[in-house]
Amino acid sequence: MKKTPTNPLHQALFRILRPLARLLLRNGIPFGEFAELVKRAYVEAALEDFSGGRRKPTDSRAAVMTGLTRKEVKRQREILAGENPVRETTTHANRASRVVSGWVHDEAFQARDGAPALLPFEGSLSFSELVKQYSGDVPPRAVLDELVRVGVASVDSDSGLIQLRQRAYVPAGDSEEMLQIFGEDVSDLIATIDYNLVSSEAGQQPLFQRTLTYDNIPPEIMDRWRAHAAAQSQALLEQLDKWLGPHDRGIAGNGNGNHTGEPVRTGVSIFYFEDPVQAGRDE
Structure with missing residues (x-):
């Protein structure tokens, strides 16, 4: 061609x-x-x-x-x-994600060591109370079923206590929610790139934007690389979440501080990619 x-x-x-x-x-x-x-x-x-x-x-x-x-x-x-679907989807966090965030950062739902506590389904400081506080009127059973479905939470068969297994909610096999994440992630990336393209002219510091890329990697190491990249990326995101999450005004105890001005939506995205190198392909 x-x-x-x-x-x-x-x-x-x-x-x-x-x-x-x-x-x-x-x-x-x-x-x-x-x-x-x-x-x-x-x-x-x-x-x-x-x-x-x-x-x-x-x-x-x-x-x-x-x-x-x-x-x-x-x-x-x-x-x-x-x-205005753009404004709506970027200002309302996923309800299940808010529940997980509250579980991780709200001291009322933490164990003595600061880790997310094992929660009973009902009663004081229970999973149902957590859902009511961070997910409004959504039925707690529906939220629990979703978190168990994607492997974020599990229920002990003997005690009935609910354990948080992962510190982040990522939908699995749900095309509607995955497409919403797709829209948000790509929009955020393009907005950052657009900001950086004009930041020097406006006398502003560029936002952090980095990519690690190699194009001559042997296929036999790819399984190990995928696992290593996923583990390191998850660890970094959890470290950043541990710093930033407690400052969220939606977390109990943070909404009554001496905060001024409109809230800011901010974060860091990490994504993995791989693509076979094709001879003669436009780059």
């Missing part, structure tokens, strides 16, 4: 869109549906991110910026006014 000359941004976009297209096709999303979402994202970005400290851009200015008609801008703006 003849290569089409393109600028660096186009090359970067194609690399982003190529695996995205694979995911969309696998989930039966046709191009027209994807294009509709792209229009919406363009309109929201024009209206929200390019005001320059002034009033929001008019539909006419947003049309000039995006290349869409004023009619299309107005239609997408009206859709956004009634439904």
Whole structure:
């Protein structure tokens, strides 16, 4: 296939869109549906991110910026006014994840050594009380079943006490929740890269962004490397969580401090990748 000359941004976009297209096709999303979402994202970005400290851009200015008609801008703006899935998914943490976080960091649900305590299902300082405090009106049995299903918690068959086996909730085999995580993780990564691209011009320090990559690794060591990378990454995330988690205002005892200003969403993402090196492939 003849290569089409393109600028660096186009090359970067194609690399982003190529695996995205694979995911969309696998989930039966046709191009027209994807294009509709792209229009919406363009309109929201024009209206929200390019005001320059002034009033929001008019539909006419947003049309000039995006290349869409004023009619299309107005239609997408009206859709956004009634439904904003981006803002909703980035501000409401998964309920099961909040339960695990409370179990790890709330002293009321810790053992004397500071580890997550073994909890009875009901009663004072129980799993049901933990769920009520950190997951609202969701039935405690439903939360427990989910945590047991993914291996985060287990129930002792003799005592009935519930043990936290992992310090983080990651859904398994649940496409809806995994797709939500996909949206959040990719959005966060692109936002960090975008910030770093303009940070020097704005006189700001770049956000931490590093990648370890080798492209000539023998396949026979890959099993050991996957296990080692997973163990080290999990250990680092647990260490960072131990530092940052207790500062969360949602953890009991932290909401009544002398905090000022709006809360900040922050974190660190680690992801593993591997890909067979193909001769002649565009890089």
